Amino acid sequence: MNDQIRPAPESVTPAVSGPAPAHGPRAGYLDYARIGPLSRPAAAALATTTALAARLDPTDLDRLFALSDAAQTSAARLLDARRHEIALAPSTSNGLFTVAAALHGPGTVLVPRDEFPANLYPWLRFAGRGGPAVRLVDPDGQRHITPDLLRRHLTPDVTALAVSAVDSLTGHLAPLAALKEVLGPGRLLIVDAIQGLGSVPLEVDAADILVSGGQKWLRAGWGAALLLIRDRCAERLAPGLGGWAGVTEPFAPRHPAPPLPGAAAHLATNPDFPAAAAIGAAIDALAGQGGPAVVGGRIRAVLNELLDRARQAGAEVLLDGLGPQERGGIGAFRLPGHDPAAVHRALEAGGVITTRRDEWIRLSPHASTPDAAADLLTEALHVFTRPTSHSQEPICPTN
DSSP states (O other), X not given: OOTTTSOOOTTOOOOOOOOOOSOOOOTTBOBTTTOOOOOHHHHHHHHHXXXXXXXXXXXXXXXXXXXXXXXXXXHHHHTTOOGGGEXXXXXXXXXXXXXXXXXXXXXXXXXXXXXXXXXXXHHHHHBTTTBOEEEEEOOBTTBSOOHHHHHHTOOTTEEEEEEESBOTTTOBBOOHHHHHHHHOTTSEEEEEOTTTTTTSOOOGGGOSEEEEESSSTTOOOSSOEEEEEOHHHHTTOOOSSOOGGGBSOXXXXXXXXXXXXXXXXXXSSOOOHHHHHHHHHHHHHHHHTTHHXXXXXXXXXXXXXXXXXHHHTTOEETTTTOOTTTBOSOEEEEOTTSOHHHHHHHHHHTTOBOEEETTEEEEBOOTTOOTHHHHHHHHXXXXXXXXXXXXXXXXXXXX
């Protein structure tokens, strides 16, 4: 944007400070794939920027714009991208709809049939409205997507593959580099990264387009998502949802004005500044903890221990054959012969917070998850394997 609508950030210090939350998540909180409780840096950034927005002196507005810029710079480092290849969208879903509106047909987008619906509806809504057709791909066994599966569906009309970096139920980590190799340079790899960004290392270089909100593994809350559109594919996307914030002269006497360069061309309006500051603080905190490789290693170690405890209780683990580098931060299990709803209630009663998807109980810890969480899980599941004084059969709680 030009200086008419945003002050120049050169004189602004983008550092934030503020009160940290009084309490973090409980020891048994294993539901980061659903929502990550705000981290202290993100909460501090939200508090500071909200205070600025409440006061809003001219220099405060400068700071708000600068914090948004700083968040984009941090995101570019995380995603190994150029600064102008990053924009901030309101959410993962909004970012995916932005991409669907920008990618005009003809052609076909492949989407795994068991994708999380946020990565399906944008393509369905724009198919027949100038966007490419959609073809659903059945999974290869229980794995979300594999290069061999993609190769079998790669007909000449295919122009893109839209896929989650990590499957939200099985935890299968998509082999992004291998998928991009199969697609080749002429087809787009579009990645919904929200279940992977901040939880495990991702092959982000392979993604032509990547979208990720901050409310899960990054622990940044709602309101801001990273939208990466690499230069190598930018010319293939028209600014379908780009509004006044995405043009070079928003106050030009006549419109439309030329779009801004890079991902900013797809912005409809200014970002949510407190949310932008929060996601920037969360990304900086991730870097300060050693980055995705270090944090992801800890998450995988915690998850492996939790899944081992579930197996010891007689549980069946979904997609148990995944190799160490094939799983993200998500694992799911079920107890054969027991009502999944009853198991889920027993876990919650025992202080273990999870998500139930039909018959499966999903575990998704974080690097900060304490060792005590595994003991809580074991104790909560023990009621299903402990024999009563009258029978050796497992019992099922009624509460």
